[in-house]
Amino acid sequence: xxxxxxxxxxxxSSLSQRVVKPMPTxxxxxxxxxxxxxxxxxxxxxxxxxFSRLIVMGxxxxxxxxxxxxxxxxxxRQYLISLATTVGLxxxxxxxxxxIAGVAGFFLARHRFFGKGVLVATLTFPLAFxxxxxxxxxxxxxxxxxxxxxxxxxxxxxxxxFAYSLAGLFIGYLYFSIPRVITTVMxxxxxxxxxxxxxxxxxxxxxxxxxxDVIVPGIAPALLSTGAICFATSMGAFGTAFTLGTRLSxxxxxxxxxxxxxxxFAMAAALSVVLGVITWxxxxxxxxxxxxxxxxxx
Amino acid sequence: MKSRLRFMMQxxxxxxxxxxxxxxxxxxxxxGLTENYFIGLKSGLTLRWVHEVWQLYSDTIxxxxxxxxxxxxxxxxxxxxxxxxxxRSRRRWANAIEELLLLPVAVPGLAxxxxxxxxxxxxxxxxxxxxxxxxxxxxxxxxxxxxxxxxVMQTAxxxxxxxxxxxxxxxFWQRFFAVxxxxxxxxxxxxxxxxxxxxxxxxxxxxxxxxxxxxxxxVGLADSYASMRLEIGSAYxxxxxxxxxxxxVAIQWAGRLTEQRR
Numbered sequence: 001x002x003x004x005x006x007x008x009x010x011x012x013s014s015l016s017q018r019v020v021k022p023m024p025t026x027x028x029x030x031x032x033x034x035x036x037x038x039x040x041x042x043x044x045x046x047x048x049x050x051f052s053r054l055i056v057m058g059x060x061x062x063x064x065x066x067x068x069x070x071x072x073x074x075x076x077r078q079y080l081i082s083l084a085t086t087v088g089l090x091x092x093x094x095x096x097x098x099x100i101a102g103v104a105g106f107f108l109a110r111h112r113f114f115g116k117g118v119l120v121a122t123l124t125f126p127l128a129f130x131x132x133x134x135x136x137x138x139x140x141x142x143x144x145x146x147x148x149x150x151x152x153x154x155x156x157x158x159x160x161x162f163a164y165s166l167a168g169l170f171i172g173y174l175y176f177s178i179p180r181v182i183t184t185v186m187x188x189x190x191x192x193x194x195x196x197x198x199x200x201x202x203x204x205x206x207x208x209x210x211x212x213d214v215i216v217p218g219i220a221p222a223l224l225s226t227g228a229i230c231f232a233t234s235m236g237a238f239g240t241a242f243t244l245g246t247r248l249s250x251x252x253x254x255x256x257x258x259x260x261x262x263x264x265f266a267m268a269a270a271l272s273v274v275l276g277v278i279t280w281x282x283x284x285x286x287x288x289x290x291x292x293x294x295x296x297x298x
Numbered sequence: 299m300k301s302r303l304r305f306m307m308q309x310x311x312x313x314x315x316x317x318x319x320x321x322x323x324x325x326x327x328x329x330g331l332t333e334n335y336f337i338g339l340k341s342g343l344t345l346r347w348v349h350e351v352w353q354l355y356s357d358t359i360x361x362x363x364x365x366x367x368x369x370x371x372x373x374x375x376x377x378x379x380x381x382x383x384x385x386r387s388r389r390r391w392a393n394a395i396e397e398l399l400l401l402p403v404a405v406p407g408l409a410x411x412x413x414x415x416x417x418x419x420x421x422x423x424x425x426x427x428x429x430x431x432x433x434x435x436x437x438x439x440x441x442x443x444x445x446x447x448x449x450v451m452q453t454a455x456x457x458x459x460x461x462x463x464x465x466x467x468x469x470f471w472q473r474f475f476a477v478x479x480x481x482x483x484x485x486x487x488x489x490x491x492x493x494x495x496x497x498x499x500x501x502x503x504x505x506x507x508x509x510x511x512x513x514x515x516x517v518g519l520a521d522s523y524a525s526m527r528l529e530i531g532s533a534y535x536x537x538x539x540x541x542x543x544x545x546x547v548a549i550q551w552a553g554r555l556t557e558q559r560r
Contacts, residue, residue: 028386031470035383036395038376039440046433047402047410050417054409057416104315107308122316125546126323130499132520133535137322140329145336145528147325175322178315207304236406239501239516243523252408256506259412269416272409280404 051276058270063262069270082249083274085166089250090234093170094227097177102223104178105185106215120186127179131172131239138172138244139163164246172240177230184229184290188222189215225290232282235275251275323539330532347533351522355534358518359541361428365514366497369435373493377443378486382478384444385451399444402437407502410437415506428512434503439496443489450485451478488552495545499538515541 062069065076073079101123108120126134142148142163152160162168192215200214216223238252246253251271259268330348333341380399384392402410411434419425456478463473479486501516508517515538522531 029388032383032386035379035386037383039380039383039399039444040395042376042436043399043402043440046414046418047437048398050413051401051405051410053417054413100315103308104312107312111305111308113309119312119316121550122320123312124550125543126319128495128499128542128546128549130501130516130519132501132516132523133499133538136519136523136531136535137326139523140322140325140532147321175319178319207301232404236408236502238406238408238505239520242505243520245524252406252502255408255412259506265416268412272406272412276405276409279406280401283400283404 054269055273057266058273060266060269062267062270063264064267069266070274072267073270073274078249079254079271082251082254085249086235086251086275087278089166089169090173090231093173093177093234094230096170097174097181097230098223098227100174101178101181102185102219105182106189106219108182109186109189120182123182124179126175127183129176131176131237131241132243133239134172134176135240135243137175138168138240142168142171164244166248168244169241169246169248169250172244173230173234173237176233176237176240180230180233181223181226184222184226185219188219192218221289225286228282228286228289232279232286235279235282326532326535327539328532329528330534330536332529335528335532347529348536351530351534351537354526354530355515355518355522358513358515359537361512362498362515365428365432365435366494368432369439369497370490370493372432372436373440373443374486374490377440377489378447378479378482380440381444381447381451381482381485382474384448385456396441396444396448400441403441407434407438407500408506410434411503411506414503426509426511431504431507431512431514434507435497435500438500438503439493442492442496443486446489446492447482447485450482450488454481456481484552484555488549488555491545491549491552495542495549498542498545 058070059068061067062072065072067075073083104123108116108123129137140146142161144159144161144163146161146163149159149161152158162171196214196218197210200210205213236252238256241248241250241253242256252275255268255271255275258264258271328339329335331343331345332339333344333346384396387395414430414434418430424430459477459481460473463477468476499516500514501520504514504517505520508514513521519531519534519538522534526534
């Protein structure tokens with residue numbers, strides 16, 4: 001959209017452009033470059049260069065296998081299993097979060113009732129909780145003294161807990177994914193053309209058909225994009241897994257372990273690069289679909 | 299009748315999801331305020347644990363505030379010009395640069411921290427100071443400031459306004475401070491709230507970069523979860539929530555403010 005096309009009097013604006021000399025393009029791009037310079041310098045010095053070094057370092061020999069760390073990841077069962085576990089868990093969490101929060105988000109977007117604001121607030125506030133706090137909340141639910149343990153002690157005289165297993169990670173990841181999906185789904189539903197639904201209904205579609213054929217396809221890009229964001233967030237969620245203190249083999253914990261426990265820098269670097277590439281692809285996919293949402297990680 | 303039933307079922311489901319989000323928070327708040335969590339509320343309410351957390355960890359809270367404010371200052375100083383530069387650059391360049399600046403968010407914090415450690419960890423003075431953590435926070439929050447400011451700039455018809463100012467003889471600096479900055483104030487505000495909230499809650503980068511002398515609030519939290527009794531971890535979480543929830547409310551409010559402008 002150019003300036004002229006928005007003004008009712010195209011002629012007048014082109015006249016004014018002739019009177020007021022526009023900035024020469026070269027000077028304009030110089031200004032833009034100077035304005036970008038400080039941010040780019042900091043970015044290059046503290047991210048681009050260090051990360052490039054990390055990529056190179058990942059090609060160095062791994063401390064235990066003696067071959068390039070990237071190759072070691074591809075050829076050793078333990079790393080492949082950890083990679084598969086992390087990807088699988090993140091994928092299942094994203095699916096579950098999109099399904100659960102999709103229903104709730106659509107409901108909240110389409111109905112007005114007393115107390116709705118409170119519900120929306122409680123569902124979206126945990127968006128900015130860091131992973132450590134989410135981990136602690138999972139302990140509150142399913143830890144040794146958690147809610148489930150207390151209830152099961154009281155009912156069956158047994159202590160049930162899930163916090164320190166894959167289920168705990170699943171619940172934690174679900175916890176920080178739901179608010180992300182809800183906000184996106186609500187915004188997408190607001191933008192959806194309601195006349196399409198009415199048209200479908202007037203043509204005799206029942207509400208299940210409307211949901212399946214009009215609403216879900218209509219918000220599908222938003223659902224896919226928010227799912228991809230949840231996937232990327234779950235892949236890199238170190239804080240939650242760290243707080244739960246599980247012995248589970250997932251990528252972020254592996255990276256931390258290789259670095260601090262074994263000082264195996266090549267392997268830590270290679271795993272970080274692999275993880276970074278996966279989350280970057282997922283987020284690029286999300287942005288292609290939805291445009292603007294950056295998605296704050298935990 | 300059928301649609302009423304459907305409404306109730308959906309409402310019930312949504313309430314269940316709400317319970318899932320709220321119950322653990324409520325339990326944690328309660329645990330932070332009860333004398334003995336294992337006995338329960340019978341043991342009485344107390345602020346003893348909050349007080350104890352303050353004595354043990356108040357320096358982490360101050361460091362987090364200091365970091366967040368310093369991070370805010372830097373992201374404003376370099377982020378607002380960067381957004382302006384992106385607005386003024388050719389679209390293809392702008393997209394590529396934005397994509398680059400977004401990388402520290404797209405890549406897990408652990409990887410960014412590792413890269414920083416392996417590149418600059420050998421500079422002892424720098425490694426041991428809070429500035430090392432600040433670098434990580436700036437990298438991680440900068441895209442949010444740039445994005446918030448840029449989106450307001452794009453809707454504020456800045457090119458036309460600036461041209462008008464230029465036609466009246468305003469110099470570049472006059473235009474920048476009298477036209478550009480005031481017109482994207484709501485974006486700066488939204489970005490600022492986001493930057494402060496993210497910086498206060500940042501853990502993944504900070505955990506790798508911290509030293510025993512530079513512990514931030516989330517690092518302290520992880521520490522207390524691992525080594526202190528449940529009541530102390532809960533009371534500490536309570537303090538964190540009291541710091542972050544007002545910021546979150548403000549973010550929603552600012553978001554509504556920018557939406558209205560559009």
